[in-house]
Amino acid sequence: MDRNTETKSMILKAFKKGYTPTAEELLQKLREAEPNFSRATLYRNLASFCENGKLKKVSVVGKTDRYELNTGCNYHLVCEVCGKIEDLEMAGAIKTPARLMDYEVHSHELMFYGVCPKCQKKRK
Numbered sequence: 243m244d245r246n247t248e249t250k251s252m253i254l255k256a257f258k259k260g261y262t263p264t265a266e267e268l269l270q271k272l273r274e275a276e277p278n279f280s281r282a283t284l285y286r287n288l289a290s291f292c293e294n295g296k297l298k299k300v301s302v303v304g305k306t307d308r309y310e311l312n313t314g315c316n317y318h319l320v321c322e323v324c325g326k327i328e329d330l331e332m333a334g335a336i337k338t339p340a341r342l343m344d345y346e347v348h349s350h351e352l353m354f355y356g357v358c359p360k361c362q363k364k365r366k
């Protein structure tokens with residue numbers, strides 16, 4: 243494996259289902275194994291993984307972007323307190339229509355905002 247391939251697989255391996263780090267959180271994790279892991283390399287690879295569909299960027303207004311494995315899930319639960327994001331399996335999920343109001347439609351997303359159980363407990 244050349245160095246570039248090794249770096250890519252190291253980044254992907256850090257992701258597990260339900261792990262939705264910000265780029266900086268991910269960098270910290272990677273630097274535990276490789277203290278000199280370059281920030282520029284990470285950002286470049288994250289962008290290319292999002293382009294080829296391996297990862298997905300989850301953007302929440304007012305929060306730092308997070309990344310997750312692209313499982314094809316378009317529904318998310320967002321904790322407004324700690325920023326945790328969870329995939330939400332929905333029965334009767336909406337199928338992306340090919341066209342809508344003359345738009346050629348590529349994807350859709352749905353976010354539910356609230357407070358996660360951990361943060362609810364801390365509030366009490």
Ligand SMILES: [Zn+2]
Pocket residue numbers: 321322323324325326357358359360361
């Ligand atoms: Zn929370």
